[in-house]
Amino acid sequence: MAQAATMAAHVQTLDLKPDAAWSKDLATRDRWIWDLASSDLILQHIQPLLGENIVLWGSSVVTRKPGQAHPWHSDIEVWNANETDAISVWIGLKATSQASSLSFINGSHRSGVSVQEAASGLPRDSRTDDAILQLARSRCGGEAALSTPNAWDGAMLMFAGGTWHGSLNTRSEGTRVALLLQFARAGFRIRQPDWSQLDWPFDFDDNVSPPLLCVSGDSEIALDAGNRVVSPPPASPPSMWDPSISLSHLPPHVHSWDPPLAVAPGGGWQPTLNFEGHSQILRKISAHASTLTPGEFPHDLQLHSDEELLLMLAGEAELHYATDPNDPSPQAIRVAAGDFAYYPSCTCHTISCPAEATEPAQYIMFRWNARPAWGPRTPTSLTRQQPWSLRDLFPTTGRGFASQLVVEGPTTCLPHLHLHASTVECGSGYPAHEDEYDVGIVLLEGTIETLGKQIHAPAILFHPAGTAHGLKAVSESPARYLVVEFHHPPDPDLPPPHDSHPCFRLPRHSIWKRTRPSRDRLIASLRSWRQQLWPKP
Structure with missing residues (x-):
């Protein structure tokens, strides 16, 4: 259902x-x-x-x-x-x-x-x-x-x-x-x-x-x-933001902000793309950091098939939800720094900075898409919920490292999405290892050492499945961060990893053209984890 x-x-x-x-x-x-x-x-x-x-x-x-x-x-x-x-x-x-x-x-x-x-x-x-x-x-x-x-x-x-x-x-x-x-x-x-x-x-x-x-x-x-x-539509579409952009295989990526996020000249919405590409699991994964001045919207109410995670860095904002883009009375929910919200696929939404706000709203947005998981109805599938506050979720620690589950469950795109908040004291962390799933991390407080670099908050990190990564806190105050795990079988439509640089959407060139995999491989992939279509509850 x-x-x-x-x-x-x-x-x-x-x-x-x-x-x-x-x-x-x-x-x-x-x-x-x-x-x-x-x-x-x-x-x-x-x-x-x-x-x-x-x-x-x-x-x-x-x-x-x-x-x-x-x-x-x-x-x-x-x-x-x-x-x-x-x-x-x-x-x-x-x-x-x-x-x-x-x-x-x-x-x-x-x-x-x-x-x-x-x-x-x-x-x-x-x-x-x-x-x-x-x-x-x-x-x-x-x-x-x-x-x-x-x-x-x-x-x-x-x-x-x-x-x-x-x-x-x-x-x-x-x-x-x-x-x-x-x-x-x-x-x-x-x-x-x-x-x-x-x-x-x-x-x-x-x-x-x-x-x-x-x-x-x-x-x-x-x-x-x-x-x-006629031919079927492309197996792996280019960026859903701009179809003129070719998506590359995304390697491990780290991005921090120093100096702070820019404000649009004359006010309005100022997005900064941190990275965009695909992995062996996700057909598209991107992250951008944005500023929004008081009284402004980045766009009208919109619907799209991507799933999103929004995390407020500074200021206040209102999240607007509606049943469709023409809804005359959308619901508005006020959020502040440290709050975050999950948008399921096809959520009709937008965001604004209240006109009475004294400073711009600053936020990070993860946006992703994967092969839809057609299969039996899952009553525990994640739906839109009230925003969470990380202020209430970060665990205290006296033993160096602690994590707190935020939410987990299947989504439209993913058999399993997992979010947890972690606190790491100076000198503590975890050794380098490889996961079978993609991992996104938003560092909100402190300084960490990872991939041979020291990273200061705020920062955003992405580790594709199968890439080694570890973490150690090196600041006197604890490091605090949110972890997003994207669990999904490898997508046979996507090309294998290759040595490449992070995709910064530069230069803009060529629509990605590729051939569709064999019917047998597609059927085998679908059969392996779903056998019937949405049974009666």
Whole structure:
């Protein structure tokens, strides 16, 4: 259910193209949708029916407001398809229940006709459930039956492409959001309907070919059938801040601020990028330190798929949260130096420095992304919480070194995110070692020795998985810092480490181009740690 909620928020950020000639192309433009549609979590259910050679011809988001109906219909593109020709996969994302689920006429895909053709002699206001069921029984015999499966956020319904179906959201509140993925055997021709002719007889525009994606097998079979096959979206997108920037493999990195952070001339937001790149675990990891003068915002309310961790260094700020970017009444939470907050993927947010503040707000932001962990619902997944105060979390120590757990758990991107606060007295620390996960450290007080250097607070450090690092406090006063552990299996899409310098976003050159890994390797990677899609709670 946590993954369903995140995907529901994610699709709000997409251009759904409702007025386009072909609005079922989300997977051609969005990697999250493609990763899910092409994963073994779905293929294992449709390959026994469609065979090894499969195309994804439709990927779209369908919404229904309370009381809004989608009348009985057959999908025009596959109206004459049976269960060995085309399969549709419907996944509830938000406000899903039996009251907002789909309804089907069982066995109707074997009738050989669409519901639009069968009901062409009935006025639209006469096409009730009972009337449609009687039409189906006249075509299919006694096997025809009406069913409305129970569903929930994260539930997956599968049905043959030619099935008669419809929906009526009878919930009293809540717009139902669902993701529709439509598959066909590669040799089945998908034609562009004339959307001005939704009733029987259907009409098609064969001068336009919808874009199809090959999710399994040989794409040449689809081409020979007259289909247009396109490439999937990039496996590892460039920086989500600036698509003109190529991301490098990030080595161990240390950055401290001396002199203090700069203030934007004339006021406003002044960000300083500390580092940005990728590791073998994270498709993107970056950190920036920013100043924000009183009365200013860095940006409007925004949604993105990255996860973030914000830590206040000085001054005060207000964290603004909303349900969507157009929310007229976002929630505001006041934070001060030493407070920090975690932003799950697709949190609608921004930050401001209060107009009455006497000094600029200064803060550090970690921002990261990784291959989404499609899998069973995890009730303990981390969600947005009230900001924490490090003033209350740093442990006292009389034995040289002490740590205090802040929070840990799975997230949308990570099987496990772990945060703890540590206090280290002069001369104490830990020896050099290698971790199986990436580690970020924010030094807030004192001076430490690491990687052969003395580092003064405030500072930010990043240690990729498999790189040796140790730490020793060398200042008279204790060193205090926050540790962020990013746990995730190695990503097979990412290139291996190489000798390189830290990525300071300089120079700006070339979009990162790379080839997609083999289907077998991707499936094996997904199968190794997830076997089913969001089971019922």
